[in-house]
Amino acid sequence: MVCFVLPLVNAAIIVCCKRKQHRDIIEEWEMEYWPQRFNYKDLHIATKGFRDEELLGYGGFGRVYRGVMPNNGLQVAVKCILRETEEGIKEFIAEISSLGRLQHRNLVQIRGFSRRVKKLFIVYDYMPNGSLDRKIFGKPEKVFEWVHRYKVLKDVAAGLLYLHEEWEQCVVHRDIKSSNVLLDSELNGKLGDFGLARLYEHNENSHTTCVVGTLGYITPELIHTGKARPATDVFSFGIFLLEIACGRRPVEPSLQTEQIVMVDWVRELDASGTLMDAADPNLGGQYVDAEMERVLKLGLLCSNPHPEGRISMRLALQILEEEAPIPGFNAASHLEMNVPTSTLKSPPYSISISLDGR
The missing domain is CATH 1.10.510.10 (Transferase(Phosphotransferase) domain 1)
Structure with missing residues (x-):
């Protein structure tokens, strides 16, 4: 019986870990930027797990991936950025939220951001003809x-x-x-x-x-x-x-x-x-x-x-x-x-x- 239960327990632990891995941790100060925040799990699905096959190139401070949002089919470009400090993350999110309000036909539209531990993900409109x-x-x-x-x-x-x-x-x-x-x-x-x-x-x-x-x-x-x-x-x-x-x-x-x-x-x-x-x-x-x-x-x-x-x-x-x-x-x-x-x-x-x- 014990031999049968242990594998089930281990499987449950693995599932919980994976769910936790994709769960967004939202702190109180982030709430003011909430309208522009994407769920990390959606970005993970959109980019097929950030596979190399979806890599568009390298932008300032990070890799840029092609993605298709699972909820509406919107094509996006997702940049992954690593920030070392909590203060750096807070400052960057505040700025990206402001830049996200820029509206001009000759600027690539910033759609929002996502965050996971020290990684930040900036979501842009996808440009089909590249650079x-x-x-x-x-x-x-x-x-x-x-x-x-x-x-x-x-x-x-x-x-x-x-x-x-x-x-x-x-x-x-x-x-x-x-x-x-x-x-x-x-x-x-x-x-x-x-x-x-x-x-x-x-x-x-x-x-x-x-x-x-x-x-x-x-x-x-x-x-x-x-x-x-x-x-x-x-x-x-x-x-x-x-x-x-x-x-x-x-x-x-x-x-x-x-x-x-x-x-x-x-x-x-x-x-x-x-x-x-x-x-x-x-x-x-x-x-x-x-x-x-x-x-x-x-x-x-x-x-x-x-x-x-x-x-x-x-x-x-x-x-x-x-x-x-x-x-x-x-x-x-x-x-x-x-x-x-x-x-x-x-x-x-x-x-x-x-x-x-x-």
């Missing part, structure tokens, strides 16, 4: 056409304008690059991966932070001062513009010395009057010359190493939409002249932010 960098650098069967590239550049500019100026708080993304731009079913560009983003009141002053971001997109003054602001994003956006127009990475060690750093190479071409030589050769000349020139010059303007020489995202979008002319300049002389901010920003803004490293 922009894979369309350009992932050896696609077909070259990503210029008409789509130009549309995506405008989409990202609109999303950044919303983050910097149009939402109730200022949001600095801090990691703008082609791999963080995702494409929906109609190839609309949406800025995603808010793992480094921070929210601040529009009248806050900058505070020192750890330098975060991706090599090649990090603005020079951030390295020296440790202070980030919307102009930091503008610099990264400028590099992003050049990246998409040139069809190459910001830093390519395998190229000739003068071509390794993309922005310096494009600057030299502009100074020598051969700017259009920077256009992506894979396009085979299939682009609108005026648009290509506009993107290359705007990229140089936004990536000016002097923050006071950059423009706002509002003016950048107006230029891409052909609603405003690009300020006339030669790249080399423009850097020497150190053009006053007042002549470039329309309208001017002085949004400052405080950041702490993550």
Whole structure:
């Protein structure tokens, strides 16, 4: 009899352990974020147990999986993040809950979060056409056409304008690059991966932070001062513009010395009057010359190493939409002249932010 009972007891213990394993532990402070919380068990089912077969890629601080929610069939992307401290978890959930209120057609929508011990799970809308960098650098069967590239550049500019100026708080993304731009079913560009983003009141002053971001997109003054602001994003956006127009990475060690750093190479071409030589050769000349020139010059303007020489995202979008002319300049002389901010920003803004490293 004892031999028969023991296996049953062991089986019951295993079942209880498994149920406990999938059970959400909700603390009192989390209740204020409850509307955006997902059940961990549902995410586990949606991603088939977070199998490698469902792995979409690696985002800031974690893996991203494809999932289909069991209750409504909604396709989602689920990022798994490890946080070491309870305070870090609390702070992160509070911020994600705020970011979840962002509503713009050119931002990947954050649907909510889930939590299990030290792991956090951020749930996003699924983008069926993947990331922009894979369309350009992932050896696609077909070259990503210029008409789509130009549309995506405008989409990202609109999303950044919303983050910097149009939402109730200022949001600095801090990691703008082609791999963080995702494409929906109609190839609309949406800025995603808010793992480094921070929210601040529009009248806050900058505070020192750890330098975060991706090599090649990090603005020079951030390295020296440790202070980030919307102009930091503008610099990264400028590099992003050049990246998409040139069809190459910001830093390519395998190229000739003068071509390794993309922005310096494009600057030299502009100074020598051969700017259009920077256009992506894979396009085979299939682009609108005026648009290509506009993107290359705007990229140089936004990536000016002097923050006071950059423009706002509002003016950048107006230029891409052909609603405003690009300020006339030669790249080399423009850097020497150190053009006053007042002549470039329309309208001017002085949004400052405080950041702490993550």
